Amino acid sequence: MTLQAEIISRQTKKALLRVEHLKTYYPLRNGLFSRATGHIKAVDDVNLTLYKGETLGLVGESGCGKSTIGRSIMRLEQPYSGRILFDGEDITHFPVQRLKHVRTRMQMIxxxxxxxxxxxxxxxxxxxxxxxxxxxxxxxxxxxxxxxxxxxxxxxxxxxxxxxxxxxxxxxxxxxxxxxxxLRPKLIVCDEPVSALDVSIQAQIMNLLQDLQEELKFTYLFITHGMGAVKQMSTRIAVMYLGKIVELAPTQHLFRQPKHPYTQLLLHAIPSPDPTLRKPNNQILLGDVPSSIDPPSGCRFHTRCPYAQTQCRTVEPALTDGDHAVACHYPLE
Structure with missing residues (x-):
């Protein structure tokens, strides 16, 4: 399907879930009275829209906040700020009794x-x-x-x-x-449902999820750190880094033409069947994810980015509009 066809398809569908400026922080407490001295910024100003019948993949390294988004949507974690709109209702501050009825329409694996x-x-x-x-x-x-x-x-x-x-x-x-x-829910949040399984079993479970979606018209938020799994399962993919979405695009377009350096490096990290193939340094994801307590200024990826420039260290890039959105001052062509 072409990008234009995918845009038209989504325009005819209704949004089942909207996440607006979602922040989920965990307080750091210290001292005799356990006063908050800072926050772990697990999810920091995330916007997502999930349309009925689609699978939105959420991918990134461990510790980037993927699972926290899923748990926040399910209200297993209380967001620090922002809104969660599900099936036309703002469920961000629903009390427990009202959540009980909402959860018949949204479940988690x-x-x-x-x-x-x-x-x-x-x-x-x-x-x-x-x-x-x-x-x-x-x-x-x-x-x-x-x-x-x-x-x-x-x-x-x-x-x-x-x-x-x-x-x-x-x-x-x-x-x-x-x-x-x-309970035949409308939305199922799949939080790395295959990562704890053997490779052969992973394929069986993903095929089962796809068959169930086709038969029962489920909508999935598919959270994973595996690029192969997210490619097989997803209609669109959101790439997450250190609490923020850095790229969002239809699956085929993201794999064919990644615009964010982090996405490109994730794709280069997919194992090659040729053991003699050596990758150049600018195709290797080096270093560790920085602390979410005190994230880097500017672009959060600049400490590991092979293309970082002065502006990247001081000015935080905003996620662009459009069907292939990217948060980068110098997106790849």
């Missing part, structure tokens, strides 16, 4: 399926719980619905009476996916 399942509860009870809590089915109908969920995610009915520790990592992640889709 966590990175570690073993941690996100109660080891003392059988699979049948773990899947029946959301249906019972939200009164979607009668108790007598719950097991029939659970059997249907297991079939949907490709697990045998015998999985019903097993405990999480009796399943493989891939099977546990299928259970977590089944629990996330049980």
């Amino acid at each position: 966590f990175q570690d399926p073993f941690v996100s399942l109660n080891p003392r509860i059988r699979i049948c009870d773990a899947l029946a719980e959301p249906l019972m809590v939200h009164k979607r089915v009668r108790r007598s109908e719950a097991q029939r619905e659970v059997a249907a969920l297991l079939q949907t995610v490709g697990l045998p009915r015998s999985t019903n009476n097993r405990y999480p520790h009796e399943l493989s990592g891939g099977q546990r992640q299928r259970i977590v996916i089944a629990r996330a889709i049980a």
